[in-house]
Amino acid sequence: MSELTDPTKGYLSTRMLTVQLKRFDPEKDKEPHWQEFKVEARPIDRVLDVLMKVKWDQDDTIGLRKSCGHGICGSDAMRINGQNNLACKMIVQNLKSDKITVEPILGLPVIKDLIVDMKPFFDHYKSIMPFLVNNDPAPTTERLQTPEQRERFDDGTKCILCACCTTACPPFWGNREYVGPAAIVNAHRFIFDSRDQAAGERLEILNDAEGVWRCRTVFNCTSACPRGIKVTQLISEVKRALITGVVDVPQPDEVLA
Amino acid sequence: MNTPTYHRFDTIIVGSGGAGLMAALHSGKEVGTAVVSKLYPMRSHTGAAAGGIAAALSNIEDDSWENHAYDTIKGGDFVVDQTPVEILCREAVECIYDLEHMGLPFDRTPDGRISQRRFGGHTRPVPGDSSKREPVMRSCHAADRTGHMILQTLYQQCIKQGVTFFDEYHMLDLIMVEGECRGIVAIEIATGRLHVFHAKSVMLATGGFGRMFKVTSNAFALTGDGPAIAYRHGIPVEDMEFYQFHPTGIYRLGVLLTEGCRGDGGIMFNGKGERFMETYAPNMKELASRDVCSRSIYEEVRAGRGVSGKDFVYLDIRPSTINKYKSSPIHRDGLEVDDHFIESRLSESLELSRTYLGIDPLKEPMPIQPTAHYAMGGTPTDFETRVLRNASGEIVPGLYAAGESACVSVHGANRLGTNSLVDLVVFGRRAGKAMARFAKENDFKPIPKDAAAPTKKQIESVLSKPRTEPWIRIRDELQTVMMDECGVYRTAEGLGNASKTVAKLKKRYESTGIQDKGTVFNTGLLEYLELGCLIDLAAATVASAESRKESRGAHSREDFPDRDDVKHFNHTFATKEGDLGVKIDTRAVDVIYVEKDGQKVPKYPLEVRKY
Structure with a gap:
């Protein structure tokens, strides 16, 4: 039995955490400020549970987004101990210290406490044509695609648009017109899909001063991605496609020809 | 509080999960449509659906929509409306191709077709002996994040089509006039401002309400806003007693480990190391329907055979276990399961276990317990997704519902795995089309000045x-x-x-x-x-x-x-009476009859439900 599922360890034992929370209420505050809360937490608790405990038991004015609670909806991206993550994907047991700092992700306007305005982020996403383009008449059944062709763009399909990557990116902090890693990952997902016909248009969009060349290969995006997407690598593949003019999608083998 | 902001659209869709987005695409092609959701579109819980979406494509094994319909009716323990079930299973096939054409990245077979896997309760007659049934590969999948891929694909298409979204607007009321629905009132979460949406028709696609239970796989957002608000306006809820507990929730946390784990050969063991499903479902074993598996776990725990005498059992997906029991479909082809096979097909479940249990499922079994998962009941509708006012089947003009918030009754007393996603796309699409037709045939009707x-x-x-x-x-x-x-x-x-x-x-x-x-x-x-x-x-x-x-x-x-x-053998309709009173009525099950030897007989006769 792992320690987390051992009731005496994972569920019954508790530890006192100090949560430093960055607060901002536009109706009361001129500037953001830190507020400290003490809260009892179990090793099995998610940081999201810890925050909800504070909100529900101590101060229900705290603003944060949440939904699925297990890392698939992308609502609760925040900066925890200086690193972007989803609050629901961090477990108390894995926290090194009893003190945690929680603040909103950087680079997007703060609306209230941990809630930022996601519109600029989604606008960048929408700008790269994030949808399949195929103007051939659709067959009566599925379009064929080999497992290798499907695998080619798999990594990007894992994206949940949480913004952890883009808001961890120093070039994005410096220039909010930059489309950012998440938008490039989603462009990659279609550029390298054998069924898509608009790779050229997407590459043209990204071959721009605010496009893929803003990337300085800092790798913050890759370490921040809660989905384990190799973000920097995908960006590099887009750069390579622009430099070489070749989009290397596996060719269908003879079975499909 | 300021004066509410007024908007007017032919169609208002509340909720941006699979059903809502599918409806938006189809309604939006023809009439003015807007989606109002308390979450950003990609945040809806359709995204958490893992294992797959069923359709009888016959890509790997011969299958038919009739097989799918039979399984769905039996899975629902027969209190299932048979006309909508046949629609569900027939239209599932074209909906899957639709989704593929929209770009959905399904996994592929070696010959490039959509890959399919086994799922609980999905069967076909054994070739050569139609008196027996065997598991069939019917669930189309994109790894074990099929729902996420559906949600993503539908949202992408909405962007392509320019669908109007009101993100983070929370519906608080329906505007009901003379028994008709003419709009909604919502609060803009970012400002607290109220908005009145005047519409010809409104669709409720707000999802389930698993948050009424302590251990649940459901998102925080799943609080049944649509059915509850309709209920307060005198609109009944149907079959609320049928609530599904999924057998393989992560112990105490309730987060789901996909049924795909068992479809690919995973086995459940009690504290004594026994494969207990052999006792409860000798034929289908772990692939019996979810209600059967959940009760079996409870029985084991009650008999003191939980792990260490506690209230959980193990789900084991270690390749060595699966190979020992030859429980994966690939054993038929003389192949063996290895780490890579499990990693590629069940990556999300592995990640969940590693994150929340500290357990690597390739090395250790996972502690599981049943978790509140899915409402078979909800706001009653007919198969055109029109909401019913009462048990005699009169409709509420202008009000539609689909997805988990609705009860068109294709799931009856127990839903089969993968059928929720089928329900979303099939009835979401029907809702979109029906509302577009309604908008073309009807004018806006007045709403009160003080609707908010x-x-x-x-x-x-x-x-x-x-x-x-x-x-x-x-x-x-x-x-x-x-x-x-x-x-x-x-x-x-x-x-x-x-x-x-x-x-x-x-x-x-x-x-x-x-x-x-x-x-x-x-x-x-x-x-x-x-x-x-x-x-x-x-x-x-x-x-x-x-x-x-x-x-x-x-x-x-x-x-x-x-x-x-x-x-x-009927449906339950619960209507609000006074503050907390509930009036119960019943409605007959929709049964299809066929001619046999000059007599009318039920097409799907009642039988004892065994797996």
């Missing part, structure tokens, strides 16, 4: 009340009593206790307020209002469960252990 007044009053009352106790305590007590008394097993006594408790909680709820009095992102206010929805739906659920004095599908009455087709 009741909502304004409701909010002001919450904000002005003192906080006599944290409302979260009320929620915790509601979830506990529903889990304990209205969960997998039920008795008259337990339900009576639940009924009294819910009534008391409602009083306490109404007398306490909240701390946050602000207007910007007042999530305290919204969570409080969501709890109100859960309390009303819990009252309807308990009353429905009390009225069904038999055991069928997910509804197990210990005091009435048998199915009673004489008294209870």
Whole structure:
């Protein structure tokens, strides 16, 4: 039995955490400020549970987004101990210290406490044509695609648009017109899909001063991605496609020809 | 509070999960359409669906939509409306191709077709011996994040088509005039401003309400807002007693480990290391339907055979175990399961286990327990997704519903795995088309000038009340009593206790307020209002469960252990009466008859349900 599922360890034992929370209420505050809360937490608790405990038991004015609670909806991206993550994907047991700092992700306007305005982020996403383009008449059944062709763009399909990557990116902090890693990952997902016909248009969009060349290969995006997407690598593949003019999608083998 | 902002659209869709987005695409092609959702589109819980979406494509094994229909009816323990089921299973096939054409990245077979896998309760007659049935590969999948891929693909298409979204607008009321639905009232979460959406028709696609139970796979957002608000306007909820507990929730956390784990050969063991499903479902074993598996786990735990005598069992997906029992379909081809195979097909489940349990499923089995998962019941509709006003089937003009918030009754007393995603796309699409037709045939009808007044009053009352106790305590007590008394097993006594408790909680709820009095992102206010929805739906659920004095599908009455087709082969309609009263009516099951030897006989005759 792992320690987390051992009731005496994972569920019954508790530890006192100090949560430093960055607060901002536009109706009361001129500037953001830190507020400290003490809260009892179990090793099995998610940081999201810890925050909800504070909100529900101590101060229900705290603003944060949440939904699925297990890392698939992308609502609760925040900066925890200086690193972007989803609050629901961090477990108390894995926290090194009893003190945690929680603040909103950087680079997007703060609306209230941990809630930022996601519109600029989604606008960048929408700008790269994030949808399949195929103007051939659709067959009566599925379009064929080999497992290798499907695998080619798999990594990007894992994206949940949480913004952890883009808001961890120093070039994005410096220039909010930059489309950012998440938008490039989603462009990659279609550029390298054998069924898509608009790779050229997407590459043209990204071959721009605010496009893929803003990337300085800092790798913050890759370490921040809660989905384990190799973000920097995908960006590099887009750069390579622009430099070489070749989009290397596996060719269908003879079975499909 | 300022004057509400007024909007006008032919069609308003509430909710941006699979059903809502599918409807938006189809309605949006023809008439003015807007989606109103309390979440950003990609945040909806369709994204959490893992294992797949069923359709009889016959890409790997010969199959037919008729097989799928039979399984769905049997899976629902026969209180399933058969016309919509046939629609579901027939249209599933073209919907899957539609999704593929939209770009959905399904996994592929070696010859480039959509890959399919086994799932609980999905069978076909054994070739050569049609008296027996065997598991069939019917579930189309994209790794074990099929729902996420569906949600993503539909949202992408909405962007392509330029669908209008009101993101983070929370519906608080329906505008009902002369028994017709003419719009909604919503609060813009970022500003606290009220908005009136005047529409020819409104669709409820708000998802489930698993948050009324303590251990659940459901998102925080799943509080049944659509059915609850309709219920307060006198619109019934159907079959609320049928609530599905999924057998393989992560111990105590409730987060789901996909049924795909078992489809690919995963085995459940009790504390004595026995494969207990051999006893309960000798033919289908772990691939019996979910209600059967969940009850089996409860039985093992009650008999003291949980792991270490506790209230959980193991789900084992180690390649060595799967190979030992030859439980994967690939064993038929003489192949063996290895780490890579499991990693590529069940990556999300592995990640969940590693994150939340600290267990690597390739090396250790995972502790699991049943988790509240899916509402078979909801707002009743016909198969055109039009909402029903009462048990005699009269409709509410202008109001539509689909997805988990609705009950078109294709799932009956127990839903088969993968059929929720089928339901979303098939009936989401039908809703979109039906609303577009309705908008073309009808004009806007007037709404009162002060349509938002009741909502304004409701909010002001919450904000002005003192906080006599944290409302979260009320929620915790509601979830506990529903889990304990209205969960997998039920008795008259337990339900009576639940009924009294819910009534008391409602009083306490109404007398306490909240701390946050602000207007910007007042999530305290919204969570409080969501709890109100859960309390009303819990009252309807308990009353429905009390009225069904038999055991069928997910509804197990210990005091009435048998199915009673004489008294209870029907649907339950619960209508609000007064503050907490619930009036129960019944509605006949839609049965299809066929001619056989000059006689009319049921196409899907009742049978004893065994797996």
